[in-house]
Amino acid sequence: MSVAAVKDRAPVTGSRRKPLLPLPTNFRSRLIYGIVGTLLTLGAAQLLVSTQIIDERFVPLPTTALARLLELAWTPVFWAGVGGTMQGWAMGLFLAIVIALPLGFLIGTNDYLFAATRPVVEFLRPIPSVALIPVAILMLGIGMESKVFLVTLACLWPLLIQTIYGLRAIDPTLTATAQSFRIPRRLQLRSIVLPAILPYLATGFRIAATVALIVAVTAELVIGSPGIGGDILLAQSSGAVVTLYALVFAAGLIGVILNVLLQIVERRLLRWHPTYREAAP
Amino acid sequence: MTAMDVATTEALADKxxxxxxxxxxLLSVEVAFPVLVVVAVGVWTASAGLYFIPPLTGVLVAFQENWLFARMASDVLPSLSRMMIGFIGAVVIGVVVGFVLGQAHRLQAMFAPVLEFLRAIPAVALIPLVIIVLGLDDTAKVILITFIxxxxxxxxxxxxxxxxxxxxxETARVYGIHxxxxxxxxxxPAAAPQIFAGMRTSLSLALIMVVVSEMMAGGNGIGVFVLQSQRSFAITDMWSxxxxxxIFGYVFNLLLIVVENRVLAWHHGANTAVE
Incomplete structure (x- = not known):
């Protein structure tokens, strides 16, 4: 369920006096509240820095950092960095999907394979992929290959596990019914298997896509490979504090945009699913 | 008993x-396959002769030499204590602020965009910021882990x-509960299952952050050891x-599941049909 979804219901108020502000119940009032809150936060930061309570050498004025970000947005170097990160993100994610889906399908549809691989997967999955950064550096160098390798590895587990458990969670009555009616396999695949595993796959993809961005930036930061993480490392080591904040801000924006896009895609893809039907505004 | 009944009972017993x-x-496959994998990895690494992938036995020897318990006090304990302090701090702050925002709808609506933004920043990108503001010491690492x-x-x-x-x-109100x-x-208790779900994600993040922050900021700890070993081409040490x-990733995950099953036994018991 989306975090932002608020159930409209009558508030339980003890006193009968009129509330000072209306409750944020619809999209428009939430938007207004959100804008006010964001401005308040930025304003507070601006005030703390400009009154020297926070040292400007460490934390620049929000307006200065935002202005630097706008400046950066006109430079090709900035976009090359963003491109490098997103390229690692996309390639790693794609590779993980290509590996995880067929593998998950094999394991999820075969009880013996499932039993055999379960302990192995359960053991390998919690291992943080960042632990393998040194190995990646040694074997694949400090370029795109290392980044893609680490992203693929990190994205593999959520995708694989969601595929396996999605397949295993298919209602056995459905498959048994399809079998007794001798429904052809291809039709079974399209009308039973696919709708059943799609919500699982969507969850797996959402987790993998977020993890991929984090791992891509992490790899760049530790290894120093080109990308927004590499730019951040460069800004840090050259003491360019304002640029550093602007870049971190940009990284956060990329994260937000990614989250919003993923939500839209998921809602589109799973319009028919009960959770999404109810949540629709 | 008719012949028919006998036939059905036999069929049932057969089944x-x-x-x-x-x-x-299924059980034997579940036990045998992992053993087979470990043996295969051992044989392959011993015979392949790759420089970067040393024999498994060598790694295990290095593991015993390094971690049992020569570097326990110098590297393992500092890493673990940083991780646990940061994690516990995050749980306390997260639950308290979550309680406030969960009930103050106006406040939640106001700060939802800010929170969404802070959450969306790839955590590791904050390490350079924290290094600039707070330096390279333990406090910086703990605050970083807490934030993430x-x-x-x-x-x-x-x-x-x-x-x-x-x-x-409403019921609590009617009964005048403080x-x-x-x-x-x-x-x-009502929020506990979801809090635990969040804690599980957080704990794996804590391990990742402690390793990465040590790799980037230096000092002591497992992350530093691994990166130093790589830079000095001490390959078996690196692998150990x-x-x-x-192992830590696996054990922590397991530990939290055990605690969760303990604490939420009532919940799982009440919702066996749902789970």
């Missing part, structure tokens, strides 16, 4: 025997409180550190 046999087969582990706990708590059955709150008791004895991190 249950077949099921049992199948279960044994905060979001899953906070957002899960908030969503759980917001999604609570309004009947619970607000503090309500939060502690009604709201907290990676194995240790892997």
């Amino acid at each position: 249950s025997r077949a099921i049992r046999r199948r279960r044994y087969r 582990c905060l979001w899953p706990v906070l957002l899960n708590t908030e969503a759980a409180i917001r999604g609570m059955d309004p009947g619970l709150r 607000w503090f008791r309500y939060e502690l004895q009604v709201a907290l 550190g990676i194995v240790l991190i892997g």
